[in-house]
Amino acid sequence: xxxxxxxxxFNAAHKLYNPAWDRERNxxxxxxxxxxxxxxxxxxxxxxxKGQVNEDTGFxxxxxxxxxxxxxxxxxxLDHKNLNLDVDFMQGKMCSTENLAKGxxxxxxxxxxxxxxxxxxxxxxxxxxxxxxxxx
Amino acid sequence: MPKxxxxxxxxFNAAHRLDNPQxxxxxxxxxxxxxxxxxxxxxxxxxxxxxTGEPxxxxxxxxxxxxxxxxxxxxxxxxFDHKNLNLDTVEFKNxxxxxxxxxxxxxxLLRPHIGSQYDIKIRLYETERNxxxxxxx
Numbered sequence: 001x002x003x004x005x006x007x008x009x010f011n012a013a014h015k016l017y018n019p020a021w022d023r024e025r026n027x028x029x030x031x032x033x034x035x036x037x038x039x040x041x042x043x044x045x046x047x048x049x050k051g052q053v054n055e056d057t058g059f060x061x062x063x064x065x066x067x068x069x070x071x072x073x074x075x076x077x078l079d080h081k082n083l084n085l086d087v088d089f090m091q092g093k094m095c096s097t098e099n100l101a102k103g104x105x106x107x108x109x110x111x112x113x114x115x116x117x118x119x120x121x122x123x124x125x126x127x128x129x130x131x132x133x134x135x136x
Numbered sequence: 137m138p139k140x141x142x143x144x145x146x147x148f149n150a151a152h153r154l155d156n157p158q159x160x161x162x163x164x165x166x167x168x169x170x171x172x173x174x175x176x177x178x179x180x181x182x183x184x185x186x187x188t189g190e191p192x193x194x195x196x197x198x199x200x201x202x203x204x205x206x207x208x209x210x211x212x213x214x215x216f217d218h219k220n221l222n223l224d225t226v227e228f229k230n231x232x233x234x235x236x237x238x239x240x241x242x243x244x245l246l247r248p249h250i251g252s253q254y255d256i257k258i259r260l261y262e263t264e265r266n267x268x269x270x271x272x273x
Binding site for chain 1: 263
């Protein structure tokens with residue numbers, strides 16, 4: 001078994017705000033992240049896949065194809081966008097880093113060939129905060 | 137005494153968009169590209185403030201970095217952290233919040249509060265790969 005990681009990045013605006021709650025409760029729970037007019041981050045995304053090395057190519061999976069998949073189904077939807085307003089796969093969800101990592105998993109997992117497994121989505125919201133999702 | 141430079145690193149997270157209100161949407165999109173996106177995007181800004189001066193013989197400090205840190209917190213971070221630079225700040229009501237302009241504004245916010253015996257320089261990272269410095273010399 002070999003693990004292969006592709007690193008991508010995107011810059012986006014978001015806010016943490018539960019529309020079922022009033023503003024006071026949102027501010028109490030989410031603090032400055034609830035700012036009505038959004039704030040933003042430079043997200044760093046690590047996509048790790050795993051599987052066996054193909055003897056003919058020496059590859060687990062062509063990283064160019066992986067890069068194209070991530071670009072088409074993830075970063076083009078997220079980069080320089082408002083995560084709450086602009087992203088189809090985040091509609092109706094809280095735009096936390098946790099949910100974003102799960103959303104990215106769901107975007108990629110069904111699009112990988114059968115012999116390649118998605119292992120981990122590691123997503124940095126800031127250089128000091130990141131989440132990991134293993135599909136469990 | 138020889139001059140020494142000391143640095144304090146801080147960070148803030150903010151939303152913005154680049155837009156010139158005197159231009160139409162097509163021209164803004166052509167010039168600013170995806171940075172013009174109407175629903176904003178955002179960055180983790182990294183700010184480095186450089187203060188150059190002679191160490192005080194009594195303390196050995198050029199400037200007390202805790203004092204500098206508190207000043208940046210009060211004058212810069214409270215204004216910009218977790219804000220929308222276009223909508224939530226007076227500084228960028230009529231000024232495009234490019235990294236260049238943000239660095240100029242930060243210099244202006246700090247300079248009056250740091251003694252004239254010091255030179256200061258602002259380095260601002262919009263991303264790890266894009267950063268600006270003011271003054272340029």
